[in-house]
Amino acid sequence: MHNLQTLLIVICLLAIIYCARLLRALHTKVSKATSLNTTSFKELKSIEQNSYRQSEAFQQLIATLKFTSPIPPTRGWAASPDLLLTISHQIRTRKPRLVVELGSGVSTLIVAKSGAKKLISIDNSEEFAAKTRSLLKEHGVRGVQVRVAALKSHPSGVDWYDTSKLKDIKGIDLLIIDGPPATINPDARKPALTELIKKLSPQAVIIMDDVHRKSERELAQAFAEALPNHILTIYPHEKGTAIISPK
Numbered sequence: 229m230h231n232l233q234t235l236l237i238v239i240c241l242l243a244i245i246y247c248a249r250l251l252r253a254l255h256t257k258v259s260k261a262t263s264l265n266t267t268s269f270k271e272l273k274s275i276e277q278n279s280y281r282q283s284e285a286f287q288q289l290i291a292t293l294k295f296t297s298p299i300p301p302t303r304g305w306a307a308s309p310d311l312l313l314t315i316s317h318q319i320r321t322r323k324p325r326l327v328v329e330l331g332s333g334v335s336t337l338i339v340a341k342s343g344a345k346k347l348i349s350i351d352n353s354e355e356f357a358a359k360t361r362s363l364l365k366e367h368g369v370r371g372v373q374v375r376v377a378a379l380k381s382h383p384s385g386v387d388w389y390d391t392s393k394l395k396d397i398k399g400i401d402l403l404i405i406d407g408p409p410a411t412i413n414p415d416a417r418k419p420a421l422t423e424l425i426k427k428l429s430p431q432a433v434i435i436m437d438d439v440h441r442k443s444e445r446e447l448a449q450a451f452a453e454a455l456p457n458h459i460l461t462i463y464p465h466e467k468g469t470a471i472i473s474p475k
Contacts, residue, residue, distance in 0.1 A: 282466060285309035289316065293341040297366050300334045307335045307406060308466040311437055315404060316342040318433060318471070324401030326429075330389070330420060331407025332360040332374055339404070340369045348373045348397060350389055352408050379408055387412075388419040399429045405447075406437040414443040421450050430457075433473045440468035448472060 286302065286309040293316065302309050312335060319327065319342040327339055332349040333356065339347050349372060351357040357376045364372055377393035388408065403424060410416045428434075434451050438444045439462060448470035452460035455472060463469040 282309045285313040289313055289338070292316065293338070295341070295367065299337060300363065302334060307333065307338075307437060310463075310465040311335075311435075311467070311469050312338045314463065314465070314469055314471070315339060315435060318402065318435065319344055322402070322433060324433070326397075326400055327402040327404065328397060328400045328424070328427075329404040329406070330417070331405075331409075332357055334363070335404065335406060336360050336372065336374065337363055337367060337369065340364065340372050341367070344402075346371075348375060350375050350377050350393070350407070352377060352379045352389060382419045384415075384419050384422070386415050386419065388416070388423070391423060394423065394427075398427050400424065400427050400432055401429050403428065403432060403434045404437075405434065410438070410441065410443065414441065417444065418447050418450075421447060421454065425451070425454055428455075431474050433471065436470040436472075438467045439470040444468070444470070 282302075289309060289312055302312065307315075315335065316338055318324075319339060323343070323345075325345050327344040327347045329336060329339060329347065329349045332351040336347070336349045337360075339349075349357075349360065351360065351374065354376050357374045360374050364370075364374075375393050377389035377391075379387040380390050382388040382391075403420075405417055405420050408416045434448075436444055436448050436451075439448055445462075445468075448460055448462070451472045452458055457475055458472050459475050461471045461473070463471070
């Protein structure tokens with residue numbers, strides 16, 4: 229009888245231990261699931277908020293610049309509305325005499341429609357340059373120089389625009405850096421500092437896209453350090469925007 233009672237106690241203890249382990253495992257799974265759901269909710273909320281901001285910026289662009297023809301899609305490879313609105317605002321308030329843009333596209337149209345007195349847009353692709361020219365023509369925009377500068381080996385070790393296509397440029401009041409594409413080399417845009425800083429006017433403003441990426445952030449900081457009378461401001465746009473402007 230005593231042995232039977234002992235056996236029953238042992239069995240009960242084992243059952244309790246087993247149930248405790250099951251409950252612990254279940255709690256861990258529930259905690260992970262809750263954490264994942266919380267993370268997913270936060271991500272969805274962030275996406276929703278960003279989409280709303282982009283929609284707001286796009287509507288302001290349309291209302292301010294009064295387009296008479298459709299414009300190409302923004303975001304993705306193209307500039308996002310928040311960046312485009314910032315560029316337009318800088319041009320309308322600062323009224324630069326010469327704007328130089330690295331990377332052509334819908335941003336070229338925005339710059340031209342915002343009132344840039346002279347615009348030179350540099351692209352490494354003849355195909356994209358042709359599309360930009362066609363877009364400008366469709367909107368009745370004239371006088372914009374869309375230059376093709378093929379990517380060539382640069383002393384910095386990366387491929388950058390053919391510098392012979394930039395020799396005549398000087399006195400840049402607004403420099404927009406959104407090219408070359410950084411898909412092959414993350415440092416693809418770094419030669420802009422050594423090649424173009426000497427072509428800037430004293431009160432020049434530099435606007436950079438994609439500063440959520442490490443290389444672009446470093447380039448923005450390098451520009452700011454090379455221009456002691458300027459200040460660097462980072463904007464939490466969809467892809468991150470840097471503006472280096474006079475103090």
